[in-house]
Amino acid sequence: MSNSTKLVPTPGQTVGPFYGYALPYEKDNELLAPGSPGSIRLQGTVYDGAGQTIPDAILEIWQPDSEGNVVQRTGSLVRDGYTFTGWGRGAVGNSGVYTFTTVNPGPTKSVPGKAAAAPFISVAVFARGLTNRLFTRIYLPENEEALASDPLLSSLDPERRKTLIARRDPDGGLTWDIRLQGEGETVFLDFQ
């Protein structure tokens, strides 16, 4: 695509403090019903540069199903309780903790000629004080081989790479924290 036809993108702005009555909706963070077969809890805490929890951040996740299929089904905003749409939204609570009920993403088909990517959940982060959304990824901790050959992870030094890999909880769920700034700062992505 030639650059001459490109339009300049509209700038982002902070989500601000008052999204709470607008963006959240019923079952927004339940990509499937809690307790249903194959469901896991994905949880974590969002921290600022002083190590304090952030009480006004909102996250979105977007992921393939457990078979690795990219789902293109409507119904994320009005969930029927059976259709896995792959997308969810979760505001943190006062203690900075977010929770989703979802499935482990399966490995998606690799692009010919490119190394197979390890399964991951795509994340968009919004917060008061964050002037534009941030993108990042949550990788599953298993399958070291796939992680080692992943194009993104293998391009990061080991300390930074760790910030994108979730911990497996005893109950089978995943824990993954976000640090917007400072020690252990999460790797955020630029796709342009």
Next chain:
Amino acid sequence: MPEETNAQPESDESVPPAEPKAAHLPLDKAIETQADLSAEINSLGEAYRRALKDGAQPETQPRLDYPPYRSSILRHPTKSLHHTDPETIELYSPAFGHQDVHALESDLTIQHNGEPQGERIIVAGRVLDGDGRPVAGQLVEIWQANASGRYIHKRDQHPAPIDPNFTGIGRCITGPDGSYRFTTIKPGAYPWKNHLNAWRPAHIHFSLFGTEFTQRIITQMYFPGDQLFPLDPIYQTIVDQDARDRLVASYDHSLTEPEWALGYNWDIVLTGAKRTWTENEALGADGDDDNE
């Protein structure tokens, strides 16, 4: 492990309490005035204009690190964003349709029994990707203050009236040509606590999806000619004037409806799409999932 706290969020963006005699002056700390903030804003703006003159690339997005917006100080990454090619799931967007959004959700003036107070307006435009293709059948969400500048939110406690006939939330699904249209009330400016006498220009929050998740954006639409633009540290997080202008709607008399509402036009351009499109996608889905 940082101590978890259930304390109220920092109050730098909440607003003064509603008591009539509420001192709008915090007495317990040195007060930063608009003049202090404007000096910082202007100095960053000057430095940017000098850099431009010296050949720097124009900045098209807000700065993540913009100290005049005080709540950004501890909330911006200090390391550069890591460039990577979008892969698999990132090259697709979640699908939304008429199961998700009712047609009436695009009219914010009919959500209650009575008419909301204020100036009724129509805000309409198109969502396009960086190649000028319409983003069809995608979700647009908006939220805003009422005509008095008050949000229906427990943290907005400033002494302006709540309107029982206005919530300030709307949604729609874009048409085949990427078009969206909302009927609403022109929001008022509202005060916040970034510094003494800080006021946000009137704005409507917009949340948008593209055809790929990498195009996801939340932003704010402003109204033309607002005198608060140069004073507002959030609008000024975008240091480039041309880029800032892209957030300002145009008054459009062809959208104005006689004896009903003033019209504003605002088009949104998302970043370019990376995925190779199928012919059907390039032609534009109609946003209806009934055929699935």
